[in-house]
Amino acid sequence: MRVVIVGAGITKFAEHWNKSFRELIVEAAVKAIESSGLKGEQIEAIYGGCMASGRLIGQEHIGALIADQLGLNPIPSTRCEAACASGGVALRTAYLAIKSGLHSIVAVGGVEKMTELSTQAVSFALGGAGDQEIELFHGATFPSLYALLARAHMHAYGTTEEQMASVAVKNHANALLNPNAQFHKEITIEDVMNSAYVAEPIKLLDCSPITDGAAALILASEDKAKELGLKGVEILASEQASDTLALSSRESLTELKATRIAAQKAYERAGIRPSDIDFAEVHDCFTIAEILAIEDLGFFKKGEGGLASEKGKTSLKGKIPINPSGGLKAKGHPVGATGVAQAVEAYMQLMGLADKRQVKNARIGLTHNVGGSGATAVVTIYKRFKG
Ligand code: COA
Numbered sequence: 001m002r003v004v005i006v007g008a009g010i011t012k013f014a015e016h017w018n019k020s021f022r023e024l025i026v027e028a029a030v031k032a033i034e035s036s037g038l039k040g041e042q043i044e045a046i047y048g049g050c051m052a053s054g055r056l057i058g059q060e061h062i063g064a065l066i067a068d069q070l071g072l073n074p075i076p077s078t079r080c081e082a083a084c085a086s087g088g089v090a091l092r093t094a095y096l097a098i099k100s101g102l103h104s105i106v107a108v109g110g111v112e113k114m115t116e117l118s119t120q121a122v123s124f125a126l127g128g129a130g131d132q133e134i135e136l137f138h139g140a141t142f143p144s145l146y147a148l149l150a151r152a153h154m155h156a157y158g159t160t161e162e163q164m165a166s167v168a169v170k171n172h173a174n175a176l177l178n179p180n181a182q183f184h185k186e187i188t189i190e191d192v193m194n195s196a197y198v199a200e201p202i203k204l205l206d207c208s209p210i211t212d213g214a215a216a217l218i219l220a221s222e223d224k225a226k227e228l229g230l231k232g233v234e235i236l237a238s239e240q241a242s243d244t245l246a247l248s249s250r251e252s253l254t255e256l257k258a259t260r261i262a263a264q265k266a267y268e269r270a271g272i273r274p275s276d277i278d279f280a281e282v283h284d285c286f287t288i289a290e291i292l293a294i295e296d297l298g299f300f301k302k303g304e305g306g307l308a309s310e311k312g313k314t315s316l317k318g319k320i321p322i323n324p325s326g327g328l329k330a331k332g333h334p335v336g337a338t339g340v341a342q343a344v345e346a347y348m349q350l351m352g353l354a355d356k357r358q359v360k361n362a363r364i365g366l367t368h369n370v371g372g373s374g375a376t377a378v379v380t381i382y383k384r385f386k387g
Helices: 021-036 053-057 062-069 086-099 119-127 142-157 161-175 189-194 222-228 257-270 287-296 305-310 327-331 335-350
Strands: 003-010 045-049 077-080 105-113 197-199 212-221 233-242 279-281 364-371 376-384
Touching (some): 003 021, 003 335, 021 105, 045 062, 045 335, 053 119, 062 077, 077 086, 086 212, 086 233, 086 335, 086 364, 161 305, 212 335, 233 335, 257 364, 257 376, 287 305, 287 327, 287 364, 335 376
Parallel strands (some): 045 105
Antiparallel strands (some): 003 212, 105 212, 233 376
8 A cells, every 4th residue: 555645734943932832733734734635534543753842841642732732532643752753753653554554544743842941951851862871961962972973984084074064054055945944044164164162073053953843744545545636745665773872882983874774675665776866855963964864875975975065966956955955954953843844845845846945856755864863763765646
């Protein structure tokens, strides 16, 4: 049974002082339902990605909250948590629910409200996605863990801080074309290089920001989509892999193994190769993460991601456009929503709805969502649904 995304919705990613967690969910979900042309009562189940609402806003039991706010009781509504990969796991779980034949129309959501707390408190909440005993307890928050990965890559392959900066410059340029992005600000290599160190060699402008936002999708079985005459984007594969929570237990610090394995399985299931991908939304929580991703996903050889970024091969008009939405770096990173937001961008690109950031001749797209410093990775591949 093929699975088709038949509707997508997203809020603006921002510091939303005037919108609550639940209002963000409803806004994204209503947009997704309206874009599908379906009615809420046709939805049979909900899977919602949310990482840290307990620590960030004191609210748990998000599955039930979503169904309640959407007026969709009593259908089953389940929260999925896998740190920053919560949205990707929610999407994959919904895909499996349709693949299994159990449901024929399912909603997927992702949400996070992060700006209610200080940066220090948010860093501590996010740090729980690493190994609490081995890393966070000793003060290692996410910028410092990715700084270790950056140092290892610089040492092994000569990757430079300027090459990392080029990722931020490109993603800020793409975000200028995305009305839902958090930052609409052009930056230069000099701006990045002159920004303050957060955890050397990672600087302020190498980091994704702290963001509020939500995204939603409506998925249907191929049969249901045909029966109702729905257009959309087919999910060719959605694969997930796991790795150690602590970086100190990894075999290698110059790759995210879970990404490599999830990607291999996804390419195999979809029956394609990396060179068949026309664009990708990858998990650039820090600029080094995008360099690792484009290598681990097989777009560039190991060690060549930094140079490829510097040479413009990942720009909107480059060999393979990476993060046309602006990515986590500039579109924003409301952690539990990110995996779903990436799929919303894949849907927009493949439906030809991406306006000024439209990738030319986009036929096959990929999204890559990472939890923590790589302990979870979800890779999903999409193609325009022909019906
Ligand atoms: N990129 C670009 N600009 C940023 C930014 C970012 N990541 N973060 C903040 N800014 C800007 C703000 O808009 C603000 O600009 P203004 O003075 O023009 O208004 C300025 O920098 C200061 O913002 P502030 O919120 O005070 O920054 P901060 O020092 O409290 O936080 C970081 C900055 C980088 C520490 C924070 O964004 C962070 O922790 N990011 C990483 C989040 C993370 O770990 N996510 C999970 C990944 S696995």
